[in-house]
Amino acid sequence: MTLSIAAVIIGRNEGARLKRCLASLSGQGVRLIYVDSGSTDNSVAAARAAGAEVVQLDTVTPFTAARARSAGMAALAGDMPDAVQFVDGDCAVVPGWITAGAEALQGDPELGLVTGWRSELYPERSVYNALCDHEWHRPAGEITACGGDMMVRATAFEGVGGFDPRVIAAEDDEFCVRLRKAGWRLVRLTLAMTRHDADMMRFGQWWQRAVRSGHGFAQVGDLHPEYFMRERRRVWLYGAVLPVLALLGLIFWPLLPIVLAVYALSYLRTAQGLRREGMALRRALHHAVFLTLSKFPNLIGMLTYHLRKRRGRAMRIIEYK
Numbered sequence: 148m149t150l151s152i153a154a155v156i157i158g159r160n161e162g163a164r165l166k167r168c169l170a171s172l173s174g175q176g177v178r179l180i181y182v183d184s185g186s187t188d189n190s191v192a193a194a195r196a197a198g199a200e201v202v203q204l205d206t207v208t209p210f211t212a213a214r215a216r217s218a219g220m221a222a223l224a225g226d227m228p229d230a231v232q233f234v235d236g237d238c239a240v241v242p243g244w245i246t247a248g249a250e251a252l253q254g255d256p257e258l259g260l261v262t263g264w265r266s267e268l269y270p271e272r273s274v275y276n277a278l279c280d281h282e283w284h285r286p287a288g289e290i291t292a293c294g295g296d297m298m299v300r301a302t303a304f305e306g307v308g309g310f311d312p313r314v315i316a317a318e319d320d321e322f323c324v325r326l327r328k329a330g331w332r333l334v335r336l337t338l339a340m341t342r343h344d345a346d347m348m349r350f351g352q353w354w355q356r357a358v359r360s361g362h363g364f365a366q367v368g369d370l371h372p373e374y375f376m377r378e379r380r381r382v383w384l385y386g387a388v389l390p391v392l393a394l395l396g397l398i399f400w401p402l403l404p405i406v407l408a409v410y411a412l413s414y415l416r417t418a419q420g421l422r423r424e425g426m427a428l429r430r431a432l433h434h435a436v437f438l439t440l441s442k443f444p445n446l447i448g449m450l451t452y453h454l455r456k457r458r459g460r461a462m463r464i465i466e467y468k
Contacts, residue, residue: 158236361448
């Protein structure tokens, strides 16, 4: 028996990107649920025109991707499929993926989730898109976590309570952590799954996205202390401790060259790592600049989370588009 599949698409002002996403799922025999988080463009109309059922989130509760995905699952409650393909509205699903994902889940009852490879549609348009494209390149096989594009067994989703709507970034990592703790296996297949359109053309967009990542490091790390531990330590070291030592180095001179040497070493190690992954030298040196610099917006994001938590404020999304 073939597994029944539905697709939950989430979006906010994705415009043409959403239309491309909806078109990529057309004719695949999957029920389409589109969850909209307060779009002011024609997203809702486009989804309805494509035959999707539309869920519009109220504006009282803060928007999060986790909340939107859970709302999409709730819309399926009366006729729950065997598995659900979650996809962001700025992604197009690659032909053949739905069938391949369903077959993988059907062939292994211990699998709670399967994912594939995401890649950028236009990595050549900006260094920021290219950075995203590199970020998506992850090994196949057994994995600890994946991004928001994933096919999840419905019983696994319900068994762990779905996504945590309070988590505004890295909510997919947090969900995956709970899946693994519940005994489910997570696998990345050696197949293309989605094509993403980051559409990052400005430094400010990249910076804001890195702030959001830092917020995710802190919030998910707060919920699961063992997770993102390495990332949090690196942010504190390179984003906070070393800058403080550099300032002290203006008074105690020997400190400053030591701090600069540590940054230089980190940069070179990052570039060497990119080279080992097959990246051309010039591109690796360029990308390493941004990966080294990212610790500063990451720190802002981490501090934003801790400040929000201390003041009891809502965890609101951090948008870069």
